[in-house]
Amino acid sequence: xxxxxxxxxxxxxxxxxxxxxxxxxxxxxxxxxxxxxxxxxxxxxxxxxxxxxxxxxxxxxxxxxxxxxxxxxxxxxxxxxxxxxxxxxxxxxxxxxxxxxxxxxxxxxxxxxxxxxxxxxxxxxxxxxxxxxxxxxxxxxxxxxxxxxxxxxxxxxxxxxxxxxxxxxxxxxxxxxxxxxxxxxxxxxxxxxxxxxxxxxxxxxxxxxxxxxxxxxxxxxxxxxxxxxxxx
Amino acid sequence: xxxxxxxxxxxxxxxxxxxxxxxxxxxxxxxxxxxxxxxxxxxxxxxxxxxxxxxxxxxxxxxxxxxxxxxxxxxxxxxxxxxxxxxxxxxxxxxxxxxxxxxxxxxxxxxxxxxxxxxxx
Numbered sequence: 001x002x003x004x005x006x007x008x009x010x011x012x013x014x015x016x017x018x019x020x021x022x023x024x025x026x027x028x029x030x031x032x033x034x035x036x037x038x039x040x041x042x043x044x045x046x047x048x049x050x051x052x053x054x055x056x057x058x059x060x061x062x063x064x065x066x067x068x069x070x071x072x073x074x075x076x077x078x079x080x081x082x083x084x085x086x087x088x089x090x091x092x093x094x095x096x097x098x099x100x101x102x103x104x105x106x107x108x109x110x111x112x113x114x115x116x117x118x119x120x121x122x123x124x125x126x127x128x129x130x131x132x133x134x135x136x137x138x139x140x141x142x143x144x145x146x147x148x149x150x151x152x153x154x155x156x157x158x159x160x161x162x163x164x165x166x167x168x169x170x171x172x173x174x175x176x177x178x179x180x181x182x183x184x185x186x187x188x189x190x191x192x193x194x195x196x197x198x199x200x201x202x203x204x205x206x207x208x209x210x211x212x213x214x215x216x217x218x219x220x221x222x223x224x225x226x227x228x229x230x231x232x
Numbered sequence: 233x234x235x236x237x238x239x240x241x242x243x244x245x246x247x248x249x250x251x252x253x254x255x256x257x258x259x260x261x262x263x264x265x266x267x268x269x270x271x272x273x274x275x276x277x278x279x280x281x282x283x284x285x286x287x288x289x290x291x292x293x294x295x296x297x298x299x300x301x302x303x304x305x306x307x308x309x310x311x312x313x314x315x316x317x318x319x320x321x322x323x324x325x326x327x328x329x330x331x332x333x334x335x336x337x338x339x340x341x342x343x344x345x346x347x348x349x350x351x352x353x
Contacts (some may be wrong), residue, residue: 030277167275171268174278192241192276211277219237 001026002148002179006057009043017043019203020057025179029195029210030170033183034224039201041183042082045150048181049079068098073201075102077148078141082156086133088126095121095140102144109173110143116169117162130157138166142173149180155189163189190219199227233274242283245274249288250312253304260309264294264302291315 004027010016017040025031035041039097046052047059050066050073059066064073087094099105107121114120117135128136134157141149155163173181182190197220199207206227211220235244242243252258264285265273271281285302288294293308293315332342 164275168272171272171275171278174268192235192280195277195279 001062002118002181003060003063004044004047004057005059007047007054007059008051008056009040009047009054017202021203021205022057023198023200023205023208024200025196027183027196028177028179030055030174030193031179031181031196031198032190032194032220033198033200034185035200036228037185040120041153041200044200045079045081045152045181045183048148048150049077050074051079062128071101071210075148077150078102078144079148080134080138080141080151080154082152084133084137086125086128086137087173088124090119091123091125094125098140098144102133102146104145106143106145109145110139113139113142113169113173116172117165131162134158135162135165138169138218142169145178147178149178151180151182153184153186154182154183155186167193187221187224194220199224201228241276242280242287245270245276245281245284246287248274249284250293250315253308254312258304260304260306262304263300264304266301275307 004021004023007021008016009018011020021040023044033041033044043052045053047139048061048066050059050069052110053067061073061077065072066073066077095105095107095110114136117139119132119135119139123132123136125133125136134154138151138154141151155166158166167190170180182193183188194211196208196210198205207223233245233248235241249258249264253287254346258264267281267285268278273277274281285294285296289296290329292305292311294304296302331337332339341346
């Protein structure tokens, strides 16, 4: 369980992103974390990862504060940020380096995910395009087999075919004991994958519930617009 | 697979599988892809496909062999046609009746038009 309690966070004193903000991810499954631009979605993911520390309140994973960055917690959570650089080494070398940190890392799953993206493990990270970089890192993330996987705008910069491959990779890499949190404003790219939808606006959770089959038919975009326009 | 807005996704997937069975893509008695495989193929949540498979099982179109997965029923094509016949009388026909009433079209007129249509085939 990921628990965010009464958190305050601002990048500077004038710009407070979250204030007295609480949110819990209690069950496994695929969560869509939706919110308008600038509502603090990325900030939340960084807080969950322990890369940012709350100025008030607490963020914990299975009861342990994430700002402590204990090896036990860090080996169970993986973040795919919206933008990142990869070192100029071969994928094999890279996997060799990070593998010891993730006890359930699966080479088989890595190959399967890369195959979904029409790629192999025989690549050099230094010579990849932006889209390829995303695909490789998402494959590594899924293969790490952490209980918690956080993805920030994963479909940004992917073409239509790659978005479809991304969905297949996520479904193929998902298992019952995992929680995947996908932050996005591209609702259409992921809506049919989701088990839960969570809509936030500054300091407030507007909606955090399982998606019923009927909502899939109603269409999540409408739900999003309705909820954000007309908060409960 | 393209989904329409007005109908539950699990039902659209179930109907799609029925089409695939009728076309012989999944022969009777053969194993279906696992729930996860099928979910990845059509890019939806696993639980949605679980509901599609449940619905198909209730209609005796597929069945579950413990620990082995889902298989196409030996009489799947007959059962699908039976189910489509029910849909025709429960949904298509009442809709038609309503239209006929609205436009003041008699049964006799429809019968004649149908005969012409069938003669053409």
